Amino acid sequence: MTGLSSPVAQALTSVFPWKEVANVVDIGSAQGCIPVRLALAHPHLKACGFDLPAVGPIFSRFVAAHDLSERVHFTAGDFFHDELPRADVLTMGFVLHDWDLPTKRMLISKALAALPPGGSLIVYEMLIDDERRMHLPGLLMSLNMLIETRGGFDFTAGDCIGWMRKAGFSRARAVGLTGPYGAVIGVK
Ligand SMILES: C[S@@+](CC[C@H](N)C(=O)[O-])C[C@H]1O[C@@H](n2cnc3c(N)ncnc32)[C@H](O)[C@@H]1O
Secondary structure (H helix, E strand, C coil): CHHHHHHHHHHHHHHCCHHHCCEEEEECCCCCHHHHHHHHHCCCCEEEEEECHHHHHHHHHHHHHCCCCCCEEEEECCCCCCCCCCCCEEEEECCHHHCCHHHHHHHHHHHHHHCCCCCEEEEEECCECCCCCCCHHHHHHHHHHHHHCCCCCCCEHHHHHHHHHHHCCCEEEEEECCCCCEEEEEEC
């Protein structure tokens, strides 16, 4: 995942006003590409990865290799059974597309519950264009998720903005990242 997510992580360092927040938790962090890249770019930021317990040692090794063990931590958990860790900002990338619509909505609602008023959820994926006609990588990725998972699918920025608003986010907007990747930023 680090190979796939590195350009996205680099783009994320500049599309959000990180100076205004103190901490960020990456939900479904895998090795920790996103928290590590954000912490390297923003020395004031405390970052955390949340993933299944088995991921912990892999995450910790990657963080130590970047000399960030004091500012980047791991929280073990299962987002089906546990609440999400609280933070000013939550990021969630290539996670929602793994799951069916009720699970997508559940994760967005859990993220809302973990944020303070004014806090943000940043969802990054290969966002399909709203007409579902142009974004070939996103459409193919969605087909891939259909084959690889029970109910996963990729989605448009408009879909994600709609799910966030319905969950209770006060506003949400889409931003381009790099290549075929984009993000939806929802504010509680
Ligand atoms: C496709 S990877 C995304 C990795 C990372 N966000 C990135 O952009 O590189 C999905 C991640 O979700 C994690 N995951 C799957 N089920 C989970 C669960 N029930 N609770 C917490 N994390 C889970 C996996 O372990 C994996 O690291």
